[in-house]
Amino acid sequence: MTTGPVIELRAATKRFRGATGGVHTAVRELTLSVQPGEFVAVVGPTGCGKSTTLSLVSGLEPPSSGIALVRGEPVLGIPDGIGYMFQNDAVQPWRSVLDNVAAGPRYRGLSKAKAREKARVWVDKVGLGKFAAYYPHQLSGGMRKRVALAATLVNEPEILLMDEPFSALDVQTRALMQDELLRLWSGTNAAVVFVTHDLDEAIALADKVIVMTASPATVKASFEVHLPRPRLVEEIRMTPEFQSVYREIWESLREEVDKTRERSVVAS
């Protein structure tokens, strides 16, 4: 076991070529590290480049400068043991729930029967046992999220990257999914990077909340969240500890949100 951080970004910068020929800097001089088993939430104003951070770690996009390390190795291609939950549910509409979850093990060379066996366990774990033979269009948004969650977790990732996975859900379903995520995550010792623009969600879930600046994103501040686990998100929200952490972080986040807001007013 390595004792160092499992994810490390050192002065990582990512620039994209814009549609009009200009260069857009999504992430600038970003430095952060995540320990094994740590749950880190990244919050920032909408559109500041939080998602780009995840694609640097996942190897889907190489950094323009700086370096991204996973388990101490530079990221070239997609590292092993990574799970990635996208903002839009990336379920394959032509596969049943069970086969969607079995896709990961199948890609990794398991036989169809073995993969389905493994998938069956996870379909049950996310509470979709009765719906294993359904196709995604027959499910609700929350259920599709569960499919995506099971499809990601079935590979038993050491690193779980989550890009506003629950932002499209209604409030009640979201709270349910957050609890579900905490329940499934506890005891896996997976490191989680959870990107969100919802500070409530970030504090309720994470050990550490990183506040990003307005675009181009870089780390503004980092806050430890010492709330006891196991947590129930709906209840923990009511505690005074939660409220005080919230106030502290919101002070920092608000400036960035305001900045983004002003810009959009100027632009429009």
Added chain:
Amino acid sequence: MSAVSLPAEAIPARELTSAARAQRNRKLKIWSIRAALVVVWLGSWELAATYWIDPFFYSKPSQVWDKLVDWFTVGTSQGSIWTNIAATMEEAVAGFLLGALAGIVLGVLLGRSPLLSDICAPFIKAVNAVPRIVLASLFVIWFGLGMQSKIATAFILVFFAVFFNAFQGAREVDRNLINNARVLGASRLQVLTTIVLPSATSWILASLHSAFGFALIGAVVGEVVGAETGLGLLIARSQGNFDTPGIYAGMIVITVLALLAEAILTALEKRLLKWRPTAAHEQGAQI
């Protein structure tokens, strides 16, 4: 989500039967009006050709019917009608299969490779602009009067119909799905077979419907241009003999074949796309 179907018990039986009756009545109405339209059309044609216009040029339904009966009982000037049908179908099916296969393979390949598609774009546009049906004459010179020239004509028509759809389908694959599969551990080949092909399938299947029509057109036109057997030859001979009913009869036989093929393709499509939500127009009429 569109309409959620309730369990049948939850709906009063009376409402169900009245809904079923309404649907039956609607179907009956549609079919009777269709039948009436055909009767009016054929009847007015028959009357006009009997009392007014010259049946030598325009023929009339009864003559066409006699011709069809003659073909199927006695045989045609070119031998049994069934051998002619078999020949045309063989050409159409062969051209269809080869053209569809080539169209899918090249379409997906170019759809997934921006470099290749950029290189090939002007050539494909140019070839697509050629009136391809003219190639039938060329193919007769290249491949002779036998089956090959017809298969080639059907092939070229089918290929382009399928190619453009496969190309578009392969290009419009959701990036999210591809990224997701890659993170889940899919190789490039696996991404192609498990993500790109299935999501292009609906595009490709849509093109196959019209493509079989094109295959038949290709085969028949090839036969009209020059052949030893086939429905196109029958039509060409009928034309040479000023046998108008023969031309109509040939048309009808070809139409029936095309409809049969269409039914088979629809069944195939239903099977392959069973994962897709039923489109609004396929759902039952509203209660």
